[in-house]
Amino acid sequence: MYGPGDVRVEDVPDAKxxxxxxxxxxxxxxxxxxxxxxPYRSMLATGDGVPMGHxxxxxVEEVGAAVTGLAPGDFVVSPFAFSDNTCEFxxxxxxxxxxxxxxxxxxxxxxxxxxxxxxxxxxxxxxxLPADVxxxxxxxxxTLSDVYLTGWHAAHxxxxxxxxxxxxxxxGAVGLSxxxxxxxxxxxxxxxxxxxxxxxxxxxEFGATDVxxxxxxxxxxxxLALTGGAGSHVVLEAVGHLPAYEQAxxxxxxxxxxxxxxxPQYEQAPVGFxxxxxxxxxxxxxxxxVRAYIxxxxxxxxxxxxxxxxxxxxxxxLDHVADAYQAMDSRHALKVVVRP
Amino acid sequence: MYGPGDVRVEDVPDAKxxxxxxxxxxxxxxxxxxxxxxPYRSMLATGDGVPMGHxxxxxVEEVGAAVTGLAPGDFVVSPFAFSDNTCEFxxxxxxxxxxxxxxxxxxxxxxxxxxxxxxxxxxxxxxxLPADVxxxxxxxxxTLSDVYLTGWHAAHxxxxxxxxxxxxxxxGAVGLSxxxxxxxxxxxxxxxxxxxxxxxxxxxEFGATDVxxxxxxxxxxxxLALTGGAGSHVVLEAVGHLPAYEQAxxxxxxxxxxxxxxxPQYEQAPVGFxxxxxxxxxxxxxxxxVRAYIxxxxxxxxxxxxxxxxxxxxxxxLDHVADAYQAMDSRHALKVVVRP
Numbered sequence: 001m002y003g004p005g006d007v008r009v010e011d012v013p014d015a016k017x018x019x020x021x022x023x024x025x026x027x028x029x030x031x032x033x034x035x036x037x038x039p040y041r042s043m044l045a046t047g048d049g050v051p052m053g054h055x056x057x058x059x060v061e062e063v064g065a066a067v068t069g070l071a072p073g074d075f076v077v078s079p080f081a082f083s084d085n086t087c088e089f090x091x092x093x094x095x096x097x098x099x100x101x102x103x104x105x106x107x108x109x110x111x112x113x114x115x116x117x118x119x120x121x122x123x124x125x126x127x128x129l130p131a132d133v134x135x136x137x138x139x140x141x142x143t144l145s146d147v148y149l150t151g152w153h154a155a156h157x158x159x160x161x162x163x164x165x166x167x168x169x170x171x172g173a174v175g176l177s178x179x180x181x182x183x184x185x186x187x188x189x190x191x192x193x194x195x196x197x198x199x200x201x202x203x204x205e206f207g208a209t210d211v212x213x214x215x216x217x218x219x220x221x222x223x224l225a226l227t228g229g230a231g232s233h234v235v236l237e238a239v240g241h242l243p244a245y246e247q248a249x250x251x252x253x254x255x256x257x258x259x260x261x262x263x264p265q266y267e268q269a270p271v272g273f274x275x276x277x278x279x280x281x282x283x284x285x286x287x288x289x290v291r292a293y294i295x296x297x298x299x300x301x302x303x304x305x306x307x308x309x310x311x312x313x314x315x316x317x318l319d320h321v322a323d324a325y326q327a328m329d330s331r332h333a334l335k336v337v338v339r340p
Numbered sequence: 341m342y343g344p345g346d347v348r349v350e351d352v353p354d355a356k357x358x359x360x361x362x363x364x365x366x367x368x369x370x371x372x373x374x375x376x377x378x379p380y381r382s383m384l385a386t387g388d389g390v391p392m393g394h395x396x397x398x399x400v401e402e403v404g405a406a407v408t409g410l411a412p413g414d415f416v417v418s419p420f421a422f423s424d425n426t427c428e429f430x431x432x433x434x435x436x437x438x439x440x441x442x443x444x445x446x447x448x449x450x451x452x453x454x455x456x457x458x459x460x461x462x463x464x465x466x467x468x469l470p471a472d473v474x475x476x477x478x479x480x481x482x483t484l485s486d487v488y489l490t491g492w493h494a495a496h497x498x499x500x501x502x503x504x505x506x507x508x509x510x511x512g513a514v515g516l517s518x519x520x521x522x523x524x525x526x527x528x529x530x531x532x533x534x535x536x537x538x539x540x541x542x543x544x545e546f547g548a549t550d551v552x553x554x555x556x557x558x559x560x561x562x563x564l565a566l567t568g569g570a571g572s573h574v575v576l577e578a579v580g581h582l583p584a585y586e587q588a589x590x591x592x593x594x595x596x597x598x599x600x601x602x603x604p605q606y607e608q609a610p611v612g613f614x615x616x617x618x619x620x621x622x623x624x625x626x627x628x629x630v631r632a633y634i635x636x637x638x639x640x641x642x643x644x645x646x647x648x649x650x651x652x653x654x655x656x657x658l659d660h661v662a663d664a665y666q667a668m669d670s671r672h673a674l675k676v677v678v679r680p
Binding site: 088089092230260263272278 | 429622
């Protein structure tokens with residue numbers, strides 16, 4: 001990506017091992033992330049371009065000398081951030097703060113919207129998948145790279161559990177994933193705030209019990225009415241813009257939790273007596289340490305209890321990645337698979 | 341209080357029952373709160389004046405017809421906010437959001453820096469104390485009205501537990517109470533950030549293992565150095581000003597919790613990728629629902645396991661309440677008992 005709306009497909013040098021802890025993985029499926037739309041809309045143009053894509057499943061082609069537990073031919077899923085899985089922050093479940101961790105497309109590491117990608121800290125990062133898995137499950141396995149487990153992270157941080165009322169703000173792929181994760185955690189009442197009927201319909205299939213199309217004050221009033229005036233125990237904010245944040249504390253019940261997984265496109269926001277403090281609100285969330293959750297979610301996908309891959313509604317090849325961005329930006333597609 | 345620095349002691353009509361759920365309590369001990377200093381420094385002057393004081397122990401003089409479980413002569417402690425102790429928010433432990441609750445000194449309810457006070461929702465609000473309790477314990481019992489249990493609330497919301505490193509920002513009475521509460525919850529490492537040696541010395545006696553006098557970037561660097569660069573699992577922010585908030589996220593470990601009990605003197609603050617989000621920080625806290633904690637803390641005081649009343653270092657009678665404010669504002673006193 002070279003600037004807003006400027007996505008180019010280019011030949012680059014083949015991915016190869018740089019460090020003994022690296023692996024090279026041939027990408028089987030990748031995809032475009034809602035967070036990729038932020039630079040697509042507003043990045044500063046750059047002459048060098050930025051490699052894009054951070055979600056993929058693939059086949060290991062080569063491993064460095066220090067990589068244990070992986071061999072060429074292994075079918076794997078990668079979290080959207082790499083990590084050693086052994087440092088003190090990883091051990092506490094916060095792999096996105098790994099002391100040896102980092103991000104695809106940054107600092108000499110390539111992007112996953114590509115034929116192959118170098119994976120740093122491969123032993124800690126990659127999780128093996130069954131070799132013989134049905135291709136129909138590939139899209140759902142791909143969601144373990146980011147989108148489903150980002151929704152899971154939101155719900156996990158907010159301690160979603162039976163008896164909790166959950167409001168999800170945003171009907172994008174992360175919001176819908178947060179609905180599915182909340183349902184999987186036992187939430188009985190899940191209110192989805194979103195305006196796109198095709199998306200909220202999928203949200204209902206994922207477990208949403210109520211849909212609120214209104215936004216702002218009107219949307220807040222609607223959620224309060226649905227909760228007998230008390231508000232929602234949990235709000236999962238999957239947008240990242242300030243109005244969604246304001247909506248979040250508006251619908252929150254005293255003592256409740258706002259968990260954010262939409263990357264905030266703001267730095268300052270209300271946190272004082274008029275917003276969070278008076279209510280004893282909890283605010284949390286952040287970049288999802290999906291590595292912490294993959295092993296737990298994998299059986300749910302392999303055994304068919306959940307089908308998070310339904311968030312994908314289009315597939316492109318590498319030559320048409322620019323179309324994928326355009327389709328998602330214009331909301332003609334919810335989330336697009338890239339199949340090299 | 342009529343304006344900044346303008347505290348007057350006046351004769352007002354005797355406290356009396358207004359509602360059948362009221363009680364009238366003769367004040368035995370009250371005190372001045374750190375939060376009282378905010379209006380003392382910056383309130384808009386008012387011709388009517390505002391009744392002050394919200395912490396007290398006392399003796400019930402009269403109860404309304406609907407008040408159960410209390411009788412004239414009972415020795416009681418009052419939380420700083422009244423509540424019915426039965427609504428859905430009280431049942432979830434957030435009494436400061438009680439649907440029938442409210443605050444002393446507001447809306448026709450008097451203040452506790454007085455000879456007597458009307459207590460709304462008396463059955464839900466007041467907690468009985470043993471009739472024969474040693475007078476030496478009175479100051480510690482008074483702290484159950486606010487200051488100790490506000491510190492407790494901070495630590496409780498941040499889930500302080502054995503193995504957690506806790507940093508307390510602020511060496512006022514609430515900060516020192518947060519140290520004591522953290523110690524009581526089993527924290528082994530408690531870093532107290534404060535500049536007043538007489539106060540931080542008491543903090544050490546309460547359980548602080550380290551004291552950092554530096555503030556701002558220098559203070560952050562010192563705490564990071566004490567924690568091997570990783571930062572503190574828990575930060576208890578007991579000041580309420582923006583620099584303390586900034587210090588809090590500066591010293592926070594990834595995945596850690598900032599719990600605030602200093603009433604925020606700001607509404608907007610950083611919460612985005614550069615402050616909370618990147619670290620998966622949790623931010624919580626609010627007005628302490630001390631009613632939820634009194635029964636648990638009471639045996640600790642009565643049986644001498646803790647002595648939170650040591651935060652009081654001066655006593656005045658009602659005629660000298662203005663001196664109490666001045667002494668606390670100028671930091672000549674940490675916290676002042678008012679004995680009518």
